[in-house]
Amino acid sequence: MRRPTRIEAVNIGASVIRATVLALACALVLVPLVFMLGASLMPAMDIMKMPYRWIPETWKPANFLRALAGNDGAWMYLRNILNSVIVSSSIAVSTVLLSSLVGYGLAKFHFRGRNIVFMAIMATMMIPFETVMIPLYLIIVKAGMQNTYAGLIVPFLMNAFGVFIMRQYLITFPSEMLDAARIDGCSEPRIFRDIVFRNSGPAAATLAVLAFRQQWDNLLWPLLVSQKEEMKTIPAYIVKFAAEKHADEGAMMAVAVIASLPVFVLFFSLSKYFLGGSAVYQAGKE
């Protein structure tokens, strides 16, 4: 065996430092997640104990029961989880469907004013939701859609970013295939349904994941339109649960774990589309 040369020794030193820094960073980043998991199974007393025990000394799975039943025992969390699932998945589906419809129109048809339409839709990306939320709220009130699924869903049926992604994706779609179908006498709606939509899998999946997560995370809008407990979504429930008197810290973390489970399952089974989302975003912006 030969002795490592000086450059090799420096390289080994550098990679040791690099590995240490990254390992430390990962550990620090994961601490709050481990804390959440551990604390969700502890009695409240132990969570605030000094020094903190990472592995529960006494296990208290009843926290999860308390989380679901609520402090008042009304079992509202179950209903609110269901609401989140309904709202987020409807928005994911409609975003994909409508965005690909509009994106297809913009990508594959030449008509006068197409560029203006495209620019106008892109311009809406510059409008922060916080700016339009109050007029939107007043529209929903006027339409009598407060405390309804429609009220929670309708303002997010589609978005400019989705249109943009689908248009970029479909621009590269071979036009010959569409023309061949037209010559075979296929109607335009059928071409869209059977040829275009069938083949937009990866872009559609990325977009669906993005839209689902955005709504799963949405606090501001449900806070505005859902005053009734049974029409709240998970984030609004969490805020209420945490602010209540006598809220048990262990149960709070159980609430948090329950809220995070579906997205983590989604993340680990579809991580390609999660991490792909940022790549798509970047590709689009350049």
Next chain:
Amino acid sequence: MKPRESVGRLERSRSKWGWAFVAPGLVFFSVFSFYPMINAIWTSFFNKRLLSLKAPAFIGLQNYVRVLGSEDFWNSVRATGTFTIGVFVPLFMLSLLFAALVTSMKRGRRLVQTALYSPAVLSSVVAALIWLLMLDPRGLANQFVNWVAMTPGIDHRWLSDGRMVQISTMIVYVWKYLGYFTILFVTGIGKIPDSVIEAAMIDGAGPIRRFFSITLPLLRPTTVLVSVMIIIQCMKTFSTQYLFTQGGAPLAPVNVITLNIYNTAMRDLNIGKASVMSTLLFLFMLGLTWVQLRISRKNEAEL
């Protein structure tokens, strides 16, 4: 039939279908983006109140004068600005650093990226809730800092001291978005051709020199994108501040602009005043987008 005529007819039918496909988008964005935007600007000139039976009266620029003259508004501008800068600097630098480290790794890249990214999977409210407990006087944050600094028994008042609450909200944000922006940088660095970096290596440039003279300049499109994304995200922050103040933290230091808009509209029921703040926020964001467009154009011209 002349061939030319049939082509014209075909074109016309195609263009009709184009409009048909685009129509749902036109309707949707008119109703849910353009109308509310115009409505917000319009309302900012009226003394409109929620739940009031009186018809709102036109009062010109009075709302603007009132908002721009109120200490409360400027406090929100300061809170938002402090938050944005306090998040931007560490978030930008750390994610760039980690991306540089990750891309030079040979094995275990995916594992590190997944670990760093995992907080981004949580919803903002959950992230804030976890930290709310960890920042409790008896909680983990005090224990950890006291252990590192060897100052047993000191309470750092994470959620009760004004300055510390601001820092706490920044920590939550940096923690949550670190992995997300690291991955954006990793993707950006991946796009730099290997040949350029190899050439620099042959010329004898060390890793640090390579990073500052090769990677960083070529990464400019990504750095611009990440900067603008962080700033826009920070200006729109709401959940963390909302949950912390609901949990008992003092409002003023973290009364960011979106929280102020929400409270002005829903608690004080003053829609006119809220619309003024909304309009100002929009104008600011518009300016930011304009700057971004100019920078990215300049980049294209240089490349």
